[in-house]
Amino acid sequence: DIQMTQSPSTLSASVGDRVTITCRASQTIDDWLAWYQQKPGKAPKLLIYKASTLESGVPSRFSGSGFGTEFTLTISSLQPVDFATYYCQQYQTYAYAFGQGTKLEIK
Amino acid sequence: QVQLQESGPGLVKPSGTLSLTCSVSGDSITNNNWWAWVRQPPGKGLEWIGEVYQFGYTNWNPSLRSRATMSADRSKNQVFLKLTSVTAADTAVYYCARSRIMADRGVGLDYWGQGALVTVSS
Numbered sequence: 376d377i378q379m380t381q382s383p384s385t386l387s388a389s390v391g392d393r394v395t396i397t398c399r400a401s402q403t404i405d406d407w408l409a410w411y412q413q414k415p416g417k418a419p420k421l422l423i424y425k426a427s428t429l430e431s432g433v434p435s436r437f438s439g440s441g442f443g444t445e446f447t448l449t450i451s452s453l454q455p456v457d458f459a460t461y462y463c464q465q466y467q468t469y470a471y472a473f474g475q476g477t478k479l480e481i482k
Numbered sequence: 483q484v485q486l487q488e489s490g491p492g493l494v495k496p497s498g499t500l501s502l503t504c505s506v507s508g509d510s511i512t513n514n515n516w517w518a519w520v521r522q523p524p525g526k527g528l529e530w531i532g533e534v535y536q537f538g539y540t541n542w543n544p545s546l547r548s549r550a551t552m553s554a555d556r557s558k559n560q561v562f563l564k565l566t567s568v569t570a571a572d573t574a575v576y577y578c579a580r581s582r583i584m585a586d587r588g589v590g591l592d593y594w595g596q597g598a599l600v601t602v603s604s
Contacts, residue, residue, distance in 0.1 A: 376544070409590035411528075418577055418594035419520075419528065425589055462528055466588050470543035471518075473528040 377401050377465050381474035387482040392453045396477045398446045398463035407466040410439055410448045413476075414459045422461075423448065453479075484508040486578050486595035494572075494602050500565040502598060504578030509593075511536050511554055516581040517561040518591055519552065521574040529574075533581050533588075534561050568602045575599050 378401040388394045398408065406426035411419035421430045423439035426446055436451040450457055458481050463474040490502040504517065511517060518533040532542040534552040542550065551564040565572060576598050579591035 407587070407589075411591075413528075418579075418597055419591070420594075421590045421592045423590075424582070424592075425584075430590075430592065464528075464530070464590070466590065469541045470532075470545075471530045471588070473530060476527045 376470060377404060377468055377472055379463055379465055379472050379474040381461075381463060381477045383477060384475065385478045385480060387480045388453055389482045390453050390455055394450050394453060394479065396448045396461055396479075398441075398448070398474050400444045400446075400465055400467075403443045404465045404467035406442050408439075408441065408446050409464045409466060410437075411462045411464065412457075412459045413462065419462060424466075484580065484593040486580065486593055488576060488578050488595045488598035490598055490600070492599060492601060494568055494600060495604055496569055496602055498568055498602075500563070500568050500572060500576075500600055500602075502563045502576055502578075502600070504561045504563075504595060506559045506561070506580075509580065511559055511561060512556050514583050516541075516583065516588060517554065518579045518581045519563045520577045520579060520591070521572075522577070522597075523571075523574045531563070531576075570602050573600065573602045 380399045382397045408426045410423040413419040427439045460476045460478045485507045487505045516533040519531040549566045554561045578595045580593040581588045582592045
């Protein structure tokens, strides 16, 4: 099975900051990676698929990059609504594992 | 607007069977998408359970394969999950979600239900 590891597990930042979350795969997944945002008590929301394609309706301050085993999600200027937990998910091989999550907190 | 709604018992006894239904509106499960189940234990991360296609084809998380069944009813536009021999470790919010297909490959879960909390307890 492919394992997905996110870092950091928790990130403290301020409104307006630029933040980056990293996701590493235990073996190459090409660009078969999705990113999700989840707020407490809510279902996850798809932000990015195919590592760098922004889902329709997602603000352009979100961007994704990477190929192979290392990927990043960047938020260019944090907004209050962005404080949430973020998950990556690989789509290369079953089972489509998620990372353990990164909680983005207000500093 | 695509909407998914999970339904089923909120409490299951240990060693019993968890049964959930996902009712889909705004899309037909006969379209070219897979329908996935994901669970999230309280306070923990997401676990992909598996996915089902309209004709009953399935893909599984090996850790759950021996206890789980997924199916689809095209006439009712519903998909189903059954998990047998449940324990407290199966207590979680269970989500159904649409797996978007592009060029015959899944790329992400683009529509989600609101989730159904299932507690395993006597």
